[in-house]
Amino acid sequence: MSTSSSTSIRLLVADDHFLFRTGVVNAVEMEDDIEVIAEAAGGNEAVEQYQQHQPNLTLMDLRMEHGDGFEAIKSIHAIDEKAAIIALTTYDGSEDIQRALKAGARGYLTKEATTEELVDAIRKVSEGGFYVPSAIRTRLAAREGRETLSRREHEILTLIVRGRSNKEIASDLEIAETTVKVHVSNALRKLGVMDRTQAAILAVREGMVAVP
Amino acid sequence: MSTSSSTSIRLLVADDHFLFRTGVVNAVEMEDDIEVIAEAAGGNEAVEQYQQHQPNLTLMDLRMEHGDGFEAIKSIHAIDEKAAIIALTTYDGSEDIQRALKAGARGYLTKEATTEELVDAIRKVSEGGFYVPSAIRTRLAAREGRETLSRREHEILTLIVRGRSNKEIASDLEIAETTVKVHVSNALRKLGVMDRTQAAILAVREGMVAVP
DNA sequence: GAGGTCTTCCGCCGCACGGTGGAGGGACTT
DNA sequence: AAGTCCCTCCACCGTGCGGCGGAAGACCTC
Numbered sequence A, B: 001m002s003t004s005s006s007t008s009i010r011l012l013v014a015d016d017h018f019l020f021r022t023g024v025v026n027a028v029e030m031e032d033d034i035e036v037i038a039e040a041a042g043g044n045e046a047v048e049q050y051q052q053h054q055p056n057l058t059l060m061d062l063r064m065e066h067g068d069g070f071e072a073i074k075s076i077h078a079i080d081e082k083a084a085i086i087a088l089t090t091y092d093g094s095e096d097i098q099r100a101l102k103a104g105a106r107g108y109l110t111k112e113a114t115t116e117e118l119v120d121a122i123r124k125v126s127e128g129g130f131y132v133p134s135a136i137r138t139r140l141a142a143r144e145g146r147e148t149l150s151r152r153e154h155e156i157l158t159l160i161v162r163g164r165s166n167k168e169i170a171s172d173l174e175i176a177e178t179t180v181k182v183h184v185s186n187a188l189r190k191l192g193v194m195d196r197t198q199a200a201i202l203a204v205r206e207g208m209v210a211v212p
Numbered sequence C: 001g002a003g004g005t006c007t008t009c010c011g012c013c014g015c016a017c018g019g020t021g022g023a024g025g026g027a028c029t030t
Numbered sequence D: 001a002a003g004t005c006c007c008t009c010c011a012c013c014g015t016g017c018g019g020c021g022g023a024a025g026a027c028c029t030c
Helices: A018-029 A043-053 A069-079 A094-103 A115-126 A134-144 A151-161 A166-173 A177-191 A196-205 B018-029 B043-053 B069-079 B094-103 B115-126 B134-144 B151-161 B166-173 B177-191 B196-205
Strands: A009-014 A034-040 A057-061 A085-089 A107-110 B009-014 B034-040 B057-061 B085-089 B107-110
Touching: A009 A018, A009 A043, A009 A115, A018 A034, A018 A115, A018 B018, A018 B115, A034 A043, A034 A115, A043 A057, A043 A069, A057 A069, A057 A115, A069 A085, A069 A094, A085 A094, A085 A115, A094 A107, A094 A134, A107 A115, A115 B018, A151 A166, A151 A177, A151 A196, A166 A177, A177 A196, A196 B196, B009 B018, B009 B043, B009 B115, B018 B034, B018 B115, B034 B043, B034 B115, B043 B057, B043 B069, B057 B069, B057 B115, B069 B085, B069 B094, B085 B094, B085 B115, B094 B107, B094 B134, B107 B115, B151 B166, B151 B177, B151 B196, B166 B177, B177 B196
Parallel strands: A009 A034, A009 A057, A057 A085, A085 A107, B009 B034, B009 B057, B057 B085, B085 B107
Antiparallel strands: none
């Protein structure tokens, strides 16, 4: 059932969880146009394996114990501009997706993906296309019109998620409370929310700030 | 390296993700005292498979498309009081853990678990013991001393996570705003937090309320 | 040097939020 | 019948929050 021009898609799987790696290997084993030629359990290892085996496609987990997935994508993208990379995460926060695509990934999948979605994504991306599930595209679109937060605003948003009051944030950052209020106010406007609670939930949902 | 008295642990794996199921099958394949004798992709199917195959241990995903994992655990527990069940989730919110253990599970694992943790948990629980990772036990302990929220308080907490103001909540539930304030105040005290933002984050982190 | 963004800070204002104390009624167990 | 818990509502009060306008220095790019 191969529609690809190449005989076989040679795959590199980078994920620090053995369970998931073998799951992927088993899933693509049934497809005769895809084969896993290398595995990696960390970011740095993934880059090494890429250089050594030159795969047609790389599946990259973003959150790994040894070596960041984002950095690995950037490194591979720097080595080969046209490298076909699909990012993988358990979580579908749009922050991760945006960063992964910016780093050079051409596809995005959550680990909740079905085998069909997985092989579909592998074929599309290896042929030079893009693959982002429609549900995730919708979330991404909501962020499009939104202004980006400044460094300070993002820092203060993080402290809001930590449950800190304006006065506490001022003391944390050693600035005046009035300054904090300005940043909070600007952040709320940029995010399009009414108050800090909505901002905190939004930040967590989209993966802008990790849950404390 | 089998310390179990039984020759082989017969396993039932219930999870709606093919990738994960095969991952588990592969992982335990290397262990000569464990074998997967049945698989299920949903809650109801899991109960059927349990009755048909009478496994020594059941791995049960809590969040499945077809049939709730909690209900399936309760059903199996009702059939066999001593059934060995390990609950599985991607997320480690303590609310899920508490509910799973209450339903009759004797173990808890996140899907981030290593193969070692998995087989360790399988052996311990099949021998009649309990298995809850120490990191998760710590989180569970924090909930111990806490008062439980009333139905109304929990309902209002959910609306707080939805970003609703006191006035909006009053309108949503068709009660006076003063009443809402009483419930909010009581909920904050019970949860041991200062304001609604901290309550919202806590509720999300512990899985008491799903992210909107 | 002009324009832009980011950061810092001020005062003022209105309202939402959270705490306190009190009170009545419904549903439950003992 | 008494006790307990929950839900409901009131009034009052202090403070935290968020919006407004204004301003100044730092650091960019053009």
